[in-house]
Amino acid sequence: MTDTKFDMAKLPNYLTYGRIAAVPVIMLLILADNTFLRWLALILYIAAAITDYLDGYYARKYGTISPIGRMLDPIADKLLVAALLLVFCFDGSFGHWDLIPATIILCREIFVSGLREFMGTEKIVVPVTKLAKYKTTVQLVALAFVIAEPLILGMREVTDILLWLAAILTAITGWQYWTSVTNHFKDEDAL
Numbered sequence: 001m002t003d004t005k006f007d008m009a010k011l012p013n014y015l016t017y018g019r020i021a022a023v024p025v026i027m028l029l030i031l032a033d034n035t036f037l038r039w040l041a042l043i044l045y046i047a048a049a050i051t052d053y054l055d056g057y058y059a060r061k062y063g064t065i066s067p068i069g070r071m072l073d074p075i076a077d078k079l080l081v082a083a084l085l086l087v088f089c090f091d092g093s094f095g096h097w098d099l100i101p102a103t104i105i106l107c108r109e110i111f112v113s114g115l116r117e118f119m120g121t122e123k124i125v126v127p128v129t130k131l132a133k134y135k136t137t138v139q140l141v142a143l144a145f146v147i148a149e150p151l152i153l154g155m156r157e158v159t160d161i162l163l164w165l166a167a168i169l170t171a172i173t174g175w176q177y178w179t180s181v182t183n184h185f186k187d188e189d190a191l
Contacts, residue, residue, distance in 0.1 A: 012059035013069050015051040019076040022048040023083045030087050030147065042147045045084075049140040052077055074128075077136055078109045084143050093146050098160070101167030105139060108174035115177055124184050126177060135169040142166040 022044055029041035055073060059065045085102045088094045094102060116126050142162035149155045 008058070009062050009064040011062070012055040012064060013066060013072070015055040015058070016069060016072045016076050019048045019051045019055075020072070020079060023079050026080075027083055027087050030084075030093075031091055033091065035151065038147065038151055042144065042151065045080075045144060045147055048080060049144065052136065052140065074113075077140075078113065081139050081143065082106055082109060084146070088143075088146055093149065098163060101163045104167040105170045108170045111174055112177050115181065119181055119184065122184065124181065126181060129173060129176060131169065131176065132173045135166065135173045138162065138169055139166040 026041050026045050026048065029037045029044065032038075052073070055069065059069055085106055089099065089102065112126075119126050142159070142165070145155060145159040145162050149159050
């Protein structure tokens with residue numbers, strides 16, 4: 001007989017899987033260009049963003065931090081952020097000036113992912129900093145405001161401030177990651 005009880009130890013990974021699965025659904029709801037569906041996208045997005053906190057919380061609470069969870073959690077965050085940045089460029093949510101912070105965010109996320117992958121081949125772990133966790137939170141909040149902007153009047157200035165704040169924190173943390181690993185390079189000419 002199989003045990004049908006829910007395994008709480010697997011909850012963090014299930015939350016991460018759910019966040020990844022939500023990405024295309026949120027994209028489609030936004031692209032539908034319908035007020036009701038945009039509200040649904042906002043609700044689903046907020047739920048997905050909350051899972052970013054909850055998966056880590058439950059992994060620590062139950063002592064079930066897994067290699068797959070450590071790998072997939074930052075990927076889920078980057079997928080959510082990058083997919084929405086692309087959707088906002090496509091659907092007109094972003095104006096011309098919004099492309100600057102969006103590009104900064106996207107470039108840093110790709111750069112740090114590549115940096116982590118390379119450093120992993122050198123057996124060097126690049127730990128997540130506290131500021132990087134704040135950066136992710138500000139990014140997620142800023143993108144929620146972009147989703148909500150057409151639904152709630154008078155949010156444009158707040159959205160712009162949050163988007164630029166996210167870009168600034170993103171650039172700072174990218175620089176921090178870079179400077180934290182440069183001393184590990186054996187060939188200084190490569191820098």
